[in-house]
Amino acid sequence: MEDSIDLSQIPGGWADTGRAEAFSDAVLAIIITLLVLDLRPPEFSPGELWIGLLQQWPTYLAYVTSYLYVGVVWTNHKAAFRRIRYIDRGLHWANLGILFTTALLPFPTAVIAKAMQHGNRADERTAVALYALIGALLCASWLIFFRYLSRHPDLLEKGVGKRFFQLEQNRAWTGIALYSIGGLLGYGITPAAALAVFLILPLFYAITSEGLYKLPALIHQH
Amino acid sequence: MEDSIDLSQIPGGWADTGRAEAFSDAVLAIIITLLVLDLRPPEFSPGELWIGLLQQWPTYLAYVTSYLYVGVVWTNHKAAFRRIRYIDRGLHWANLGILFTTALLPFPTAVIAKAMQHGNRADERTAVALYALIGALLCASWLIFFRYLSRHPDLLEKGVGKRFFQLEQNRAWTGIALYSIGGLLGYGITPAAALAVFLILPLFYAITSEGLYKLPALIHQH
Amino acid sequence: MEDSIDLSQIPGGWADTGRAEAFSDAVLAIIITLLVLDLRPPEFSPGELWIGLLQQWPTYLAYVTSYLYVGVVWTNHKAAFRRIRYIDRGLHWANLGILFTTALLPFPTAVIAKAMQHGNRADERTAVALYALIGALLCASWLIFFRYLSRHPDLLEKGVGKRFFQLEQNRAWTGIALYSIGGLLGYGITPAAALAVFLILPLFYAITSEGLYKLPALIHQH
């Protein structure tokens, strides 16, 4: 595809988004699939396999939550890149920042699962605080990405308005705020409150993945 | 590629299927390849490597079965997406549902292999019941996918008839029914019966991957 | 890309090779990269890290050999698919057969590395016999692939002669013969002889990856 590009036509260092999308797809596909590596047959005494399988429930819940979350990141990523025409070095690194924080996600997920199986209340607090930290970082990486785009409108497809990226930044700030609140609730009061916030947040992002400003249209549609 | 799309021409939130196919290809490629990670050199006393290798036979059988199954999912996925022109958010999540249940497959496969090596008859029953449950879920995710398509015919390529998706839904119901029967046979009577059903089902899906309605044509051809 | 295809123009069940190539690329990329997972920091007593690193030499050699081999498979795969225009279900499964045997490769490689570090002469014989078996299977999967193509010339790009696939089949038979000889030498006489054959074979395939019939041209060129 690159061979059809007239290099003299594109500003120095810019490129179309094809390889960035392919690379991001591959990274997100790997993250979503590696999660399944944590699903292992349990150790068991003969005749007690079913008990071992049931006792792994935090691992199953962690798997489902993380899968949903990475699915949300992928659909959001796709919605954003539909509006991007060129990518420069700054946007490459902003994109690598999103992939970095998303790739971190299985780590605090596994920490929560382990804290709930082997730790006490203090460990559960630590684990939810770590998850909230990584979640807030993930939202912050999206904020950086959208701020960069709103300052470089020449990278966008024609007809993409400033409003899209303004509202996307609001979505990102909402996420940072809610993860911080969830983390504080979980650390200060009860881990269960934090887990509820962590489960609701991906749903919020899933529903608004085409941007908050589509919500009125969505309500009309249904 | 996205840059050649006139956003004003495509209904809001729709996109061509390029990235969904690339993402699905990557996920299925990872699932089919991660299976090989379970093939490890056995522990052995000097001079007894060959015994250790032979004793791993359930792992080899599990590897071959799962490889075939993921291969079938991939060819079916390809056959379905050939008929899809646009993808919207609902179809994205239906597709992520298929990838989710397919990614689960190595887990019950490993549980069966472990139950046959280290468990008793009760554990084998548990393992085949788990496998049947995941298998039925996998078929159910295809059912949801095809129902969504049959209700959103505007997402399809031109010239793709309703009949294709009706027959695909029948294939999915057949799978759900047979996995349930296999699971009940395996749990109630003998695990071997379930294993036979589990091996035959992918073959059924492999042969009919272009849709049941191609069967008469296939018979003619040969 | 699929959306630009006029389904009525392509015989039923055929498709262009785009997704098959993307899927194969992903699988081969994963295989070649997973090999590095076997390179782990050694256990060591303080001050003796360098000894631990040196003692892992069979792992390094196994890594290099397998990397070369998968690289050869990829370049051969690319050379073959350049000549293929359409892919049907039979060719899909022939391709999945190649990916299956290639994905197996890290397994006998790890078995050889382990046999040389922890086993005796009998274990080394077993390990080289296993490697020869998988190597011969890999060549056999290419043989099936090329036989299928030579019997379905309508799947090929225009201008691709029968001779290409005849010579490719000869290359495959050569591989089956040499792996069998190497395995017998290694099992019957000395494992070192087998290892030499296993190292030379990928080089033979690397040099002839554009087909044996290019050799005269290559000699001219240089």
Add this chain to the structure above:
Amino acid sequence: MEDSIDLSQIPGGWADTGRAEAFSDAVLAIIITLLVLDLRPPEFSPGELWIGLLQQWPTYLAYVTSYLYVGVVWTNHKAAFRRIRYIDRGLHWANLGILFTTALLPFPTAVIAKAMQHGNRADERTAVALYALIGALLCASWLIFFRYLSRHPDLLEKGVGKRFFQLEQNRAWTGIALYSIGGLLGYGITPAAALAVFLILPLFYAITSEGLYKLPALIHQH
């Protein structure tokens, strides 16, 4: 895509760079993502999860460093392939050489992390020497790649001057020299000096990823 190529138009054995880029993207995506597998929940006594998490700091630092490095390799790879029109067998293997040395990177990274947690000063020296060796090999693989291109200018896009590849070779030589110096400093004087060099080097390559000759333009821009 391949099907639109007129084979008679392209010199024997050449191909466009599409599959080489897709394969490289997949390999680099896997390398960058596998690094996260080393982030595991620590073992801990009840109530001491937070201590366990803090004690893993060398692993976190190693993860960030390697992620940055692979990100740099990817952006450099992309910048180079933008200028390449055709790929022949020699360039394929030069590219596979870059992927080989990049895939090695997590290994010395993990060795450094382990040496800092479990080893003494001698082990830290060994670890930084190993890292410097792999780093120098990585630069050498780029050197081979760019030398090959400068000797085969017919593989390049039109309008790509010789100067680009000359300056890229200088960048590669700079890397080989600095990794050697870093390794010697770290081995002979103090591991900390080596670590500083290892952290600065990826930044140097990140800033100059469009080629040293863009630096004046960059300075102008800002």
